[in-house]
Amino acid sequence: MPPGWDWASGQGLLGLDDPEEWDAAFERGEAGLGTAVIGLAFHCTLAEVSPRIVRAMRLPDAAQRGFAFTAAGHAARLNGELTPELYEALRAEGPGGFVVHAIRDTLTFVPFRELPPWFKRRWVRQAVRDKLEAWWLYLADAIEGARRIVR
Known part of the structure; x- marks a missing residue:
């Protein structure tokens, strides 16, 4: 060894x-x-x-x-x-x-x-999911910013 x-x-x-x-x-x-x-x-x-x-x-x-x-x-x-x-x-x-x-x-x-083809489908699904998550976080940040301004 x-x-x-x-x-x-x-x-x-x-x-x-x-x-x-x-x-x-x-x-x-x-x-x-x-x-x-x-x-x-x-x-x-x-x-x-x-x-x-x-x-x-x-x-x-x-x-x-x-x-x-x-x-x-x-x-x-x-x-x-x-x-x-x-x-x-x-x-x-x-x-x-x-x-x-x-x-x-x-x-x-x-x-x-x-x-491989099944992995390509997984890649597309993950890319769409990541983009939707980014938009959701951007929207949540914008709403929080608007709330701060209104206060």
Whole structure:
């Protein structure tokens, strides 16, 4: 075991850069797999890390699953794309929960033309929702300003 990685405490796992070490830890049932897969997302190619992120998304520990979705978001940020298996894992998780930030990162950092059709629909829906929310906040601010003036 390299001196920088401590599976028991989670110390140094964000620096993990060896996919085989992650695989061995998965087989041993280590606790910090979600944290370690974030490290892999930072240090390895998308092709190397993608299957490991998908496996980490199915971990029994909810916190570690959340870290796996964070890793998917980082992969989208760093690579400007995701693999088909990652898109399917995000789709399978559905809206809400852990997947929200990973989907937002994907919608932000992956070019629209490279998104799968279901993700494009999600992008359009999110863009409309964001615009309506902005208008609502602008209207609420205008009403509050008018109330202050009237007082």
